[in-house]
Amino acid sequence: MIKNWLKNIGPGPLVAAAFIGPGTVTMCTLAGVQFGYALLWAMSLSVIATIVLQEMSSRLGIITQKGLAQTIRAEIKSPVIKGLAVFLILSAIVVGNTAYEAGNISGGVLGLEAVFGKQTIDVGLFSFNIFSVLIGLLAFILLYIGNYKVIERVLVALVILMSLAFFITAILTKPNFLEVLKGAFVPTYPQESIFTIIGLIGTTVVPYNLFLHASLVKEKWHDKGDLKYARKDTVVAVILGGLVSMSVIVSSAAIQTQDINNAADLAKGLEPLFGAFSKYFLAMGLFAAGITSAITAPLAAAYVACGCLGWTSHLKSTRFRSIWMFILVFGIVSSSLGIKSIEIIKFAQVANGILLPVVAGFLIWVMNRTSVLGVYKNSSRQNILGLAILAITVFLGLKSILKVFEVF
Known part of the structure; x- marks a missing residue:
């Protein structure tokens, strides 16, 4: 039974690994410290939205055996709209993931530093963080091997490690389970919580997960009969990912002080309350979150760029490798030197704010095209759910853009 289950694990855990990065851990930490269990419902809503959209993405990949970027490029007939869509997608995903890669690697470094302390080496005028280089090197080796099964197995192992680490940390805080359930299913809006x-x-x-998922499922599955495995894989992995994020919120809610700014502070804050073990569990989780995102972000960018530009997206192709190499090397250098690319990250946030509803809209549009999916196109129920999520993403997109420009 276990062997069967392992055999049918697909890209779902990779998608979960991609969205639980250091940024997610930090955001969940701040939510727990500032609002306790009150915003757990936002994660429940996120899990439902993610399952609906990722299921569409995986269905598209299996039925068409093409990535989402390839399909959008092929289906948009107007040269102007096609050019605009390709520009938006490339800007947000490739530039955005380049900007965020330093944060992914830095998150993994924080986990190691919580246990081993800071380790640097001086080379001329520069001081390099050894852990940044080691994490980057590990990601480079895994991606360069270019074997989907190897990448999948390593990331599944890291996701399991991350899940156990954060679950155990949450349990150590001895939460009130009735309050946790209330927070997860009863929406509340504490003062000044909207941006959180x-x-x-x-x-x-x-x-970028919508592009990554459609591209990865065709590496794993090639038959329409595999749709049931893909759905189960998506649901289980996304729920697991949501529970990991909730565990971070629960853990951080136990901290009495407001002087917590990131997950590294959370690790230090938990130690006097629950002993050194909580620090080690959290450090392992943060390391796993950082390295999984450091692998999936360049991988997703390479799939997107190749799909948009009409290049082959084979894991061992020269163009594919050159894209993820550039993003990974940029992340390693930025992280090891401590460079904060604020303006690039701001641009990435704006681009992603615009892109999320655009991609969700394109995805729903493509999923209703009989010429693309035949009988596997969206049902009425799937469209209603998809359009409701699209409305939420439009709202979020506008809010994120306004936030970057500090309108509110």
Whole structure:
């Protein structure tokens, strides 16, 4: 039975690994510290939205055996709209993932530093963080091997490690389970919580995951009969990912002080309350979250760029490798030197704010095209859910853009 289950694990855990990065951990930490269990419902909503959109993405990949970027490029007939769509997608995903890669690697470094302390080496005028280089090197080796099964197995192992680490940390805080359930299913809006709610949903419903999932399922499955495995894989993995995020919120809610700014502070804050073990569990989780996102972000960008530009998206092709190499090397250098690319990240946030409803809209449009999916196109129920989520993403997109420009 276990062997059967392992055999049918697909890209779902990779999608979960992609959305639970250091940014998500930090956002969940701040939500727990500032609002306790009150915003757990935002994660429940995020999980439902992610399952609906990711299921569409995986169905598209299996039926068409093409990525989402390839399909959008092929289905849009107007040269102007096609050019605009390709520009938006490339800007948000490739530039955005380049900007965020340093944060992914830095998140993994924080986990290691919580246990081993800071380790640097001086080379001329520069001081390099050894852990940044090691994490980047590990990601480079896995991606360069270019074997989907190897990448999948490593990431599944890291997701399991991350899940156990955060679950155990949450249990150590001895939460009130009735209050946790209430927070997860009864929406409340504490004062000044709107941007945190937007952040929690925005870090879970991720545009690049829709491209990544459609591209990865065709590496794993090639037959229409595999749709049932893909659905189960998506549902289980996304729920697991949501529970991991909730565990971080629950853990951080136990901290009495407001002087917590990131997950590294959370690790230090938990130690006097629950002993050194909680620090080690949290450190392992943060390391796993950082390295999984450091692998999936360049991978997603390479799939998107190749799909948009009409290049082959084979894992071992030169163009495919050159894209993820550039993003990974940029992340390693930025993280090891401590560079904060604020303006690039701001641009990425704006682009992602615009892109999420655009991609969700394109996805729903494509999923209703009989010429693309035949009898496997969206049902009425799937369309209603999809359009409701689209409305939420439009709202979030506008809010995230306004937030970046500090309108509110």
